[in-house]
Amino acid sequence: MKIAVCVKQIPDPATPYELDAESHLVVRPQDQVLDDTDRYGVEVGLQLAEANEGTVTLFSMSPSGSLQGIRQALAMGADKAVLIDDQALRGSAALTTARVLAAAIEREGFDLVIAGTESTDGYTGVVPQQIAEILDVPALSFARRVEAGDGKVTIERQTATGYDVVESPLPAVLAVTAGSVEPRYPTFKGIMQAKQKPIDNLTAGDLGFGDDDVGIAGSGQSITAVAPIAGRQAGEIIEDDGEAHLRIVALLEETKVI
């Protein structure tokens, strides 16, 4: 089974990041890390590969030159990576990202594409479904448990109240939720071997895209302004006069927690 896992390298969330004053895009530092949510996609990919004698190939689009995040996913056990590393991609919108990743995945061949539900720096949450549409295969979203084999994939799709069991023939695209599995720690041997694993470097041009098709020019949209979010409002303090539990239950029902 050929499993493609989409991963993204993002600025380390533990350090403050800045936005470019003109384009309002994140200024990407030289060293980026693997988006934490992608560890779940990698883990699901590795488990399915182990169960189905498959291979895991990482696909990532990144205009920064950083490899640290890719190496982390390789150290977890992925077999190889395809990195579309091209300054021309800077400022690409979600749809452009999906087009580029889909082109790279199609070129490599696949039975199953796995991605996180959304990235931690962009939060668009639409790329997996767009990839599925471009590749003309079914999209399964919010997957928490995944089984694959015999030409099909079955998932538990997280819902507000529980889960749906969804089945699809392969090939397909899968977006997994954080918490779907317990991602493994990379082993030190894996970390040492990651350097030897192949990373194919591609440009947008290698995949048939012109400079005007990608990046800010090809995105068909621009960020016109960025504003900080309003500070959180103070919480409500419930004084317990013996009836506080009723108010707490009402609030939990209001927010649909219970």
Add this chain to the structure above:
Amino acid sequence: MSTPIKPGGEYRGDFLEVDAMLDDEERLIRDTVRAFVADRVLPDIADWFAQGTIPVELAKEMGAMGLLGMHLNGYGTAGTNAVSYGLACRELEAGDSGVRSFVSVQGSLAMYPIWAFGSEEQKQRWLPPMASGEIIGCFGLTEADAGSDPEAMKTSARQDGSDWVIDGTKMWITNGGIAGVAIIWAHTENGIRGFIVPTDTPGFSTSDIRYKMSLRASVTSELVLDGVRVPGDAILPDVVGLKGPLSCLNEARLGIVFGSTGAARACYEAALSYSKERVQFGRPIASFQLTQRKLVEMMVKVNQATLLAMHLGRKRDAGTLTAQQVSFGKMVNVRSALEVAREARSVLGANGITLEYPVIRHMNNLESVYTYEGTNEIHILVLGEAITGISAFQ
């Protein structure tokens, strides 16, 4: 010189950006151990410390990751460089010195002598299960009356036919009570020799030291060897004399040079965050000049120690590190970590004495680290001899 010096902003943690010197591999190892400590150590460490235990299953988890004997190569070990080993020690000790001690003893004191001085058969038999954490090792050098002066040890081994018979008592042995194998150093007719002794050998017994106020999340034991008979091939063939155990200690001390910076960092970070939240006289105590001075002194010490550790680690990897330079690092970094821990304790006020915060746990642990693997005093005298040419103790 074309780029102007930037003014800088609000710094978090690594003020001098020492970790920018790391390569991708070293950074990944650092992050992996940091994540492991956050997931597996920090949630429970206060309880382990209070109860005086460390779960033995941690050994296998650390083995699976590649932490045990990581800086050796072959025989199931990961084969990293010395800086990576140091970074792993640093992140483990930011969790707890007891957890770092476990890894130091397993890798540098129990596995290293087999790897460096053992026969091929000994390496193949012992190193793979020790690397995976299935067999825990300990290092029997110190005795109740032979600490800084190991030559004065009373433990002896005599040949009886093709066997060796070992008698003696070892004290302050980390991992002793949970070990499956002990590296025992003993006087023989031909000088001090090392022996690989399975702990289920008749005549071998241990008792744990229960009433200690430091390194509580670590097993410390007495080992009693009463006519312990081991076959002739239990002796480490390739080393005679004190240089055997001392070379193991030098390996482990490099881990302490790094590890102590982790404990210091954890204390500094706890004090910094506490001081920004703790309000007295209507403002955070971080706004008071006395507190700022404490915070700055702590931050400077953490950064200086980290820089020093990195320098010594790079020298180890380049093959140019001397034992005296290791003494420099062990002496100053542990002393400085202890000073940071005490300063942090004062910033946290009464909260500083509780296990709700990591500070007093680190502070108590560092009292042991200050004394074990070469006391602070002995390292001072090693340096004294290095610069005067005169030994003050031999």
